[in-house]
Amino acid sequence: DAGITQSPRHKVTETGTPVTLRCHQTENHRYMYWYRQDPGHGLRLIHYSYGVKDTDKGEVSDGYSVSRSKTEDFLLTLESATSSQTSVYFCATSAGQGNTEAFFGQGTRLTVV
Amino acid sequence: AQTVTQSQPEMSVQEAETVTLSCTYDTSESDYYLFWYKQPPSRQMILVIRQEAYKQQNATENRFSVNFQKAAKSFSLKISDSQLGDAAMYFCAYRRLAGGTSYGKLTFGQGTILTVHP
Numbered sequence: 001d002a003g004i005t006q007s008p009r010h011k012v013t014e015t016g017t018p019v020t021l022r023c024h025q026t027e028n029h030r031y032m033y034w035y036r037q038d039p040g041h042g043l044r045l046i047h048y049s050y051g052v053k054d055t056d057k058g059e060v061s062d063g064y065s066v067s068r069s070k071t072e073d074f075l076l077t078l079e080s081a082t083s084s085q086t087s088v089y090f091c092a093t094s095a096g097q098g099n100t101e102a103f104f105g106q107g108t109r110l111t112v113v
Numbered sequence: 114a115q116t117v118t119q120s121q122p123e124m125s126v127q128e129a130e131t132v133t134l135s136c137t138y139d140t141s142e143s144d145y146y147l148f149w150y151k152q153p154p155s156r157q158m159i160l161v162i163r164q165e166a167y168k169q170q171n172a173t174e175n176r177f178s179v180n181f182q183k184a185a186k187s188f189s190l191k192i193s194d195s196q197l198g199d200a201a202m203y204f205c206a207y208r209r210l211a212g213g214t215s216y217g218k219l220t221f222g223q224g225t226i227l228t229v230h231p
Contacts, residue, residue: 031217042119042204042221050216058218059114090158092219098211099146099165102219104158 003027006091006105013112019078021108023091025071029103031094032074034058034066036087037107043090049074081112115140115207119222126195127230133180134190134225136205144210147181147188148219152202161203164188192227200229 003026013019023032031050035043035058045058047066055066063085065077078085091105116139126132138147149161164172164181171179176196180189192199205222209215 033218035219035221040122040223042117042223043219044221045218048216048218056216088156092158094217096211097215097217098208099163100217101160101163102217107156 004091004093004103004105006089006108008108009106010109011111013081013110015082015112016080019081019110021076021089021091021110023074023076023093023105025074025091025093027093027095027103028071029093029095030071031097032068033092033094033102034064034074034076035090035092036060037090038087046076046089078110081110083112086110086112115142115145115209115220117205117207117220117222119203119205119225121225122223123226123228125228125230126192128195128197130195131191131193132195132227134192134203134205134227136188136190136222138186138188138205138207138222140186140207142209146208146210147179148206148208149177149179149188149190150204150206150221151199152204152224153198153200158204162190195229197229197231200227202226 005024033048034046049055049068089108094102147164151159176193207220
């Protein structure tokens with residue numbers, strides 16, 4: 001299994017507070033992704049990165065920002081958490097595109113109260 | 114944009130029997146990749162099987178096989194000799210061909226919860 005670690009694994013936060021989720025990989029994969037999983041929606045892409053300091057928006061990026069200052073770390077920030085951002089967040093990495101397998105972290109369950 | 118649809122929110126099967134999970138997708142591209150992922154209660158995402166759209170032969174991995182119908186844009190997963198450990202959420206996913214603005218992004222279906230009865 002690819003070495004992908006998400007932190008924290010669980011978090012409860014209050015509406016309006018900033019939250020940062022961290023994804024750390026030891027595989028030197030070029031591509032990194034943040035998805036959120038919600039019932040009835042499957043996994044949806046929030047942001048992705050195709051290299052250090054190279055990031056772009058996914059389909060549900062509103063209210064989220066990301067940063068990637070090193071190959072191994074990809075941070076997801078909720079600037080001002082809302083209840084609609086209560087979800088399970090997954091980080092994924094891939095060495096390449098196309099048929100290359102994507103590897104997932106264990107997920108972070110975030111609850112905004 | 115590509116879309117992936119799994120129309121079966123839940124399915125159930127008896128142990129040792131066969132079950133088929135459905136997936137349809139919409140794309141204007143001629144070459145792409147399709148995947149099935151398994152998510153057990155541990156939440157870990159596990160790749161089950163993958164299919165290259167340019168290959169006519171259906172992919173198989175032990176008890177797991179797919180029925181890929183390119184013209185119909187259908188990609189179903191067949192699980193033979195079902196085991197209790199197969200109980201999980203299953204996601205169908207689409208990925209564009211490498212290059213351009215693909216960046217390896219995956220588009221997922223809504224998921225199907227599979228229950229296996231002993």
